[in-house]
Amino acid sequence: MLATVLRFLPLLTTILLWQAIYAGSGQSELSGFTFRNMIAYLLLVHISRMFSSMPGLSTGIARDIRQGEIKKYLLQPIDMIGYLLAYRIAHKLAYITTSSLPYAGLYIVCRGYFDGWPDPLILAAYAASLILSFLCGFFFEVCMGMLGFWMLEVTSLLYVVNTINYFVSGQMFPLDLLPSGLAVVLKALPFQYLAYFPAVIFLGKVQGQELWWGLLQQAAWALGFFLLARWLYTLGLRRYSAFGG
Amino acid sequence: MPIISAQGLSKTYRVHQKKSGLWNALRSLVHRRYKEIRAVDNVSFEIEAGEIVAFLGPNGAGKTTTLKMLSGLIYPSSGTARMLDFVPWERHDAFRRQFSLIMGQKNQLWWDLPASDSFQLHREIYSIPLDQFQTTLGELTDLFGVKELTRQPVRELSLGERMKMELIAALLHQPRVLLLDEPTIGLDVIAQVAIQKCLREYNAQRGVTMLLTSHYMRDVEALCSRVMVINHGRLIYNGQLSGIVEQFGREKIMRVQFATEQVPMEIDSFGTITQRLGPVAELKVERQRVPDVLNQLVNRFQIADVSVQDPPLEKMIAQVFEGGTATEAEATAEARTAT
Numbered sequence: 001m002l003a004t005v006l007r008f009l010p011l012l013t014t015i016l017l018w019q020a021i022y023a024g025s026g027q028s029e030l031s032g033f034t035f036r037n038m039i040a041y042l043l044l045v046h047i048s049r050m051f052s053s054m055p056g057l058s059t060g061i062a063r064d065i066r067q068g069e070i071k072k073y074l075l076q077p078i079d080m081i082g083y084l085l086a087y088r089i090a091h092k093l094a095y096i097t098t099s100s101l102p103y104a105g106l107y108i109v110c111r112g113y114f115d116g117w118p119d120p121l122i123l124a125a126y127a128a129s130l131i132l133s134f135l136c137g138f139f140f141e142v143c144m145g146m147l148g149f150w151m152l153e154v155t156s157l158l159y160v161v162n163t164i165n166y167f168v169s170g171q172m173f174p175l176d177l178l179p180s181g182l183a184v185v186l187k188a189l190p191f192q193y194l195a196y197f198p199a200v201i202f203l204g205k206v207q208g209q210e211l212w213w214g215l216l217q218q219a220a221w222a223l224g225f226f227l228l229a230r231w232l233y234t235l236g237l238r239r240y241s242a243f244g245g
Numbered sequence: 246m247p248i249i250s251a252q253g254l255s256k257t258y259r260v261h262q263k264k265s266g267l268w269n270a271l272r273s274l275v276h277r278r279y280k281e282i283r284a285v286d287n288v289s290f291e292i293e294a295g296e297i298v299a300f301l302g303p304n305g306a307g308k309t310t311t312l313k314m315l316s317g318l319i320y321p322s323s324g325t326a327r328m329l330d331f332v333p334w335e336r337h338d339a340f341r342r343q344f345s346l347i348m349g350q351k352n353q354l355w356w357d358l359p360a361s362d363s364f365q366l367h368r369e370i371y372s373i374p375l376d377q378f379q380t381t382l383g384e385l386t387d388l389f390g391v392k393e394l395t396r397q398p399v400r401e402l403s404l405g406e407r408m409k410m411e412l413i414a415a416l417l418h419q420p421r422v423l424l425l426d427e428p429t430i431g432l433d434v435i436a437q438v439a440i441q442k443c444l445r446e447y448n449a450q451r452g453v454t455m456l457l458t459s460h461y462m463r464d465v466e467a468l469c470s471r472v473m474v475i476n477h478g479r480l481i482y483n484g485q486l487s488g489i490v491e492q493f494g495r496e497k498i499m500r501v502q503f504a505t506e507q508v509p510m511e512i513d514s515f516g517t518i519t520q521r522l523g524p525v526a527e528l529k530v531e532r533q534r535v536p537d538v539l540n541q542l543v544n545r546f547q548i549a550d551v552s553v554q555d556p557p558l559e560k561m562i563a564q565v566f567e568g569g570t571a572t573e574a575e576a577t578a579e580a581r582t583a584t
Contacts, residue, residue, distance in 0.1 A: 068351075071318055071351075072353060073343065074317065074336060075316060075318070075345075075346050076316055076341060076371070077341040077342050077370065077371060078370045079340040103348075108385075226267050240319075241318065241319045241320045241334060242319070242320055
């Protein structure tokens, strides 16, 4: 719980930083985001990441492959990906439950940055997109972990991916702030669904058809990563069974 | 109908060769050298339901690789195997519900949790009905004598106790085949004997088939009705444990106590003297010469006592392993005719 509270500290500097940026620009809106919107967005990104981040998942899979722990999934009548999913859901439920109290405190303190609750339909879409962001994040990380079948060392690669992910998923700032060409490219990639997309739903920045289309695309990415993860697992096991053990 | 069978099972590994040092590490990025290692070479055998069979061989002989193929972890390079009427490496769930592989050097239990929690997880994984689970668990904890220990975190158990817990976990779903890779490694003699006793009793109760590898001849002597000896990936003996003596024990150890004060000098001609102490001599004599030597000894000297023994099994097997390729090929031919 204390760790969660400590995680809020950088937020204070972020607020001050954006205050300076807005003051310096002399504008009240940047790419459609007011200063209040901006802070609300950055707060909401925390919630997105609460669902979509998977600490230790891909490194854990790669380690299990390298150290041969993966045997237990081959010997027992159990599916590794299914097992890890169940494990992660349990982990997330426990994490979200314990950190909900400090988060509630934070949002009460910062409620001035929000324009109140969105209407129920938007709220439902927001919830759906959080769940999909969990699935996207989970299956993406599983795919990354499966690389352990082919590479001995994946941690540095994962570090690079995570660093890029921080930027391209919109955790640093909304993707709309980027030059329009780059923003279009980044919005075509799956990473925005890990942070940016749920947050802008809550803020009411995507609505109507755009919203449903976005959710559909998010679901498609989740499915895509699921299929990719399964395929890599099958290929990887074939390789593992042929070479090692 | 054998419960486990293998025909011409072979496994070749391709191993990356790298010299030490930074320059060679960089070089290996562009130019990789591989060496092919034949870990298992054309191995065939059959095991009937209820048998306990030992798999013997020095480190790297191919025992574990064979067990891995039988349990479906790896594919063979050539040859076939069937276990419980399944092809192991297809990994059908129905197949995986009927056997267990226990590796003495790997633990499957959750380190920080009591064993009973890991047992619960096993119950879920194998979907064991609750009443069956409780009865089996009760029987197993009784048999292994660890009833009070299941609620203690695994990390606080001794090595022997932990191995018992591993075995219980592996037996909860009542497998029909048990593959054991060095089940008593690192255990003291008392714990070894305890594990052997549990396995023997479990086999007697349930008729479960066991294939085990071990470096301890004690395990083998205590448990196994049959042994298979593998060296350099090839099966060089398959039969009764006592048969090893007949096949590979070319010499016997003869211990002679003379009625005189000293061992007579002339006995050097009968065999290789290994010990000479007062009136007692120990000598190695070729098997077929034993009756003749005995005869001559009795006729020529005053003998107080004589005993003829086989050399210790461990020594004999070590000799088999060290034997050159010539004796090995010969032995393979013999082993083939024997089976």
